[in-house]
Amino acid sequence: MLEGVSSNLPIRVAVKPKDTPAPRIEADICVVGAGISGVSAALEAARLGRRVILVDGLPSLGGQAVNSIIGTFCGLFSNAPSRRQLTHGIADDILRDLGAQGSAHVIAGAMTSTVYYDEVALGRWVENAVHKAGIQVVLGAVLRGARLENRRIADLSVATRYGDLSIQATGYVEATGDAALVWQAGLPCRVPDQPIYGSQMVVLENLNEEHKPSPTDYSERLRKKAREYGLVRQDGFAFFFPKRGTAVINMTHVQTPLDAVGASEKALEGKEQADRVVGFLKSEFPGAFGQATVRAYGLPGIRQTRWIVGRHQLTADEVRAGTRFSDAIARTAWPIELHPQPEGYVWEPFGEDHVHYVPMGSLVPADADNVVAAGRCIDGDAAALSSVRVMGPCIAMGAAAAHALDLAGSGSVHAIDLAALLRRVIRNVED
Numbered sequence: 266m267l268e269g270v271s272s273n274l275p276i277r278v279a280v281k282p283k284d285t286p287a288p289r290i291e292a293d294i295c296v297v298g299a300g301i302s303g304v305s306a307a308l309e310a311a312r313l314g315r316r317v318i319l320v321d322g323l324p325s326l327g328g329q330a331v332n333s334i335i336g337t338f339c340g341l342f343s344n345a346p347s348r349r350q351l352t353h354g355i356a357d358d359i360l361r362d363l364g365a366q367g368s369a370h371v372i373a374g375a376m377t378s379t380v381y382y383d384e385v386a387l388g389r390w391v392e393n394a395v396h397k398a399g400i401q402v403v404l405g406a407v408l409r410g411a412r413l414e415n416r417r418i419a420d421l422s423v424a425t426r427y428g429d430l431s432i433q434a435t436g437y438v439e440a441t442g443d444a445a446l447v448w449q450a451g452l453p454c455r456v457p458d459q460p461i462y463g464s465q466m467v468v469l470e471n472l473n474e475e476h477k478p479s480p481t482d483y484s485e486r487l488r489k490k491a492r493e494y495g496l497v498r499q500d501g502f503a504f505f506f507p508k509r510g511t512a513v514i515n516m517t518h519v520q521t522p523l524d525a526v527g528a529s530e531k532a533l534e535g536k537e538q539a540d541r542v543v544g545f546l547k548s549e550f551p552g553a554f555g556q557a558t559v560r561a562y563g564l565p566g567i568r569q570t571r572w573i574v575g576r577h578q579l580t581a582d583e584v585r586a587g588t589r590f591s592d593a594i595a596r597t598a599w600p601i602e603l604h605p606q607p608e609g610y611v612w613e614p615f616g617e618d619h620v621h622y623v624p625m626g627s628l629v630p631a632d633a634d635n636v637v638a639a640g641r642c643i644d645g646d647a648a649a650l651s652s653v654r655v656m657g658p659c660i661a662m663g664a665a666a667a668h669a670l671d672l673a674g675s676g677s678v679h680a681i682d683l684a685a686l687l688r689r690v691i692r693n694v695e696d
Contacts, residue, residue, distance in 0.1 A: 300328020305663030
């Protein structure tokens, strides 16, 4: 016990005041959604000298990359044999810093390249970067409403465990993934006519890497025995983190509805599916997984649910053709990767010279002047979105959103100097 410290701490009785207005905070740019695209937007806006508020419904930063334990950065590189990096900005910083810790490794496949990363290290990188940038963070904040006046979002209302909060900014980045900001503002959105499945990721430890199966081994065994183990999905992967005896498992398909009861129910079903996958791996591949234990379950991984109606809808034909738009702000070579059925998914890879682009017109809601979307809720058809919702182009979209709002100021993002924007983001569009 410390000398001089009393155990009789003073307390008082308090009652919630009636009719007290919600506290208000203000900034130049408010980013709603702290996934990789939102973090990219917030850090870029802060580097431009803007006052930034970063809001997320989770109690931690990093979105799906950290909390759903995706385990891989996809879409950062062109296809073999050149494998050049297509996205820069915070992608450079993450690769440098996590690489120096041994927490990120570039894995070259036959055609595509991915980055395996440690989600704990990435989470701390995001937190440190946001803190050092002086960004005001509001976590555990569920969006209740967005007030639209004269084509501009005037302010937001959010609910937290500490009470309601009002947020006012000159410009807003829609980085929620589900277009929740645009939806709450009463702006039109697109929704798929059939479910697009997400995944319940799980991290396993105590693995033997020397007996690691090949991707073909998993696929062949799953096709033969998925029903025997009660598994919905009949394909999938295990991403072994080099030299750590851990792997991220992606072998489930779970619906991701946009209603509270349905989402909660499917989250529990997803973990049950993950447990069945663990049983399958331990029984069918005992050399690698016989001693496996679960280190962590991620939050439900969401691929595509609802997105904006922009000035331009990116199409699968434009993706396949590698259409170079005059307002291109991001690029990738990632395949069309659509998950429209429970058993498996569509995988449409591209050739070694292929690159496709994201136009600025797909980031801006047609009916609003101070909102720019970034990430998986930009405008596109379902197949096109499946090829650009991955980490690489999402980072580039976040940076472009910050620059567009910086250039627009109190004006319209539809009337910015496009040439100036393209000069700012040129490294994410050209080598």
